[in-house]
Amino acid sequence: MLGDSEPVRFFSSQPIIKPAITLHTTEPMERYQKLEKVGEGTYGVVYKAKDRVTGEVIALKKIRLEAEDEGIPSTAIREISLLKELQHCNIVRLYNIVHTERKLTLVFEYLDQDLKKYLDVCEKGLEKPILKSFLYQLLRGIAYCHQHRVLHRDLKPQNLLINREGELKLGDFGLARAFGIPVRSYTHEVVTLWYRAPDVLMGSRKYSTPVDIWSVGCIFAEMANGGPLFAGTSEADQLDRIFRLMGTPTIEIYPAIVDLPDYRRDFPVYPTPDSLAHLVPTLDAEGVDLLEQMLQYDPAKRITAADAMVHPYFSDLSPALTESQ
Numbered sequence: 001m002l003g004d005s006e007p008v009r010f011f012s013s014q015p016i017i018k019p020a021i022t023l024h025t026t027e028p029m030e031r032y033q034k035l036e037k038v039g040e041g042t043y044g045v046v047y048k049a050k051d052r053v054t055g056e057v058i059a060l061k062k063i064r065l066e067a068e069d070e071g072i073p074s075t076a077i078r079e080i081s082l083l084k085e086l087q088h089c090n091i092v093r094l095y096n097i098v099h100t101e102r103k104l105t106l107v108f109e110y111l112d113q114d115l116k117k118y119l120d121v122c123e124k125g126l127e128k129p130i131l132k133s134f135l136y137q138l139l140r141g142i143a144y145c146h147q148h149r150v151l152h153r154d155l156k157p158q159n160l161l162i163n164r165e166g167e168l169k170l171g172d173f174g175l176a177r178a179f180g181i182p183v184r185s186y187t188h189e190v191v192t193l194w195y196r197a198p199d200v201l202m203g204s205r206k207y208s209t210p211v212d213i214w215s216v217g218c219i220f221a222e223m224a225n226g227g228p229l230f231a232g233t234s235e236a237d238q239l240d241r242i243f244r245l246m247g248t249p250t251i252e253i254y255p256a257i258v259d260l261p262d263y264r265r266d267f268p269v270y271p272t273p274d275s276l277a278h279l280v281p282t283l284d285a286e287g288v289d290l291l292e293q294m295l296q297y298d299p300a301k302r303i304t305a306a307d308a309m310v311h312p313y314f315s316d317l318s319p320a321l322t323e324s325q
Helices: 074-085 115-120 128-147 175-179 210-225 235-246 255-259 285-294 305-309 319-323
Strands: 032-040 044-051 057-063 094-100 103-109 160-162 168-170
Touching: 032 057, 074 094, 074 103, 115 160, 115 210, 128 160, 128 168, 128 210, 128 305, 128 319, 210 285, 210 305, 285 305
Parallel strands: none
Antiparallel strands: 032 044, 044 057, 057 103, 094 103, 160 168
């Protein structure tokens, strides 16, 4: 685990993998034919499009920043460019970057839908084999990025993309680092806090791999239940919902909590349950154990993505999935 004593370098100064394509391009947008608008994300509009050169269907993510008049920061372009080095079967591939004047368009591989839309039609949660497959693929993608010292920081079902073959891929990696996580999206929709770790909600700036693991735990529970685990409306409400269900953290459980900027000694005191099984009634004992290791108040005690992949919960997973990297 990468703890606070070993801060994450979001991107190394040397390439992790030799990129198959140039790091930055000013290729004209005329290369891409928009087919339809498919969504509105945290940072802008997403279109389904066609590459006129290759004929491939791709996704265009048009980045809109609040300070458009100031242009795109060179640091943001550099960090986004380095995302091209992340080449893994469970990470949405960034093909190209088109930088024109004050606008930035990211060209990604196209997938059919996101996990949020998939869960919307599965109100009782996912069937066990699908749940395990999606969680394993999510962990595999996260483990790869953490191995290369890249954090996500804004994991949620909306940026987990799936296709008809049952493949799950992580999108929007590195965008939080490049552009920050706005309070509201460009459409003024409040950016969700439901998957944010309590240490981050209490003001921690020591971002490391455990912030993503808490989010994975919340997504795990949501896939099992069919609905979000902690659906807060503000940072204070989000913390209160977590405390109500998991108990208010104590100094014994999480010694460093007193050092967090927004920690309050007068937080309402809720009892700590013996188990989190009541939160996920459809999960078996091994599933509950894995969830509990993800949803630890103390970031240093959260399981790593790599360790989670070999947890007994996945013992009956299809070898075809565990062997395909």
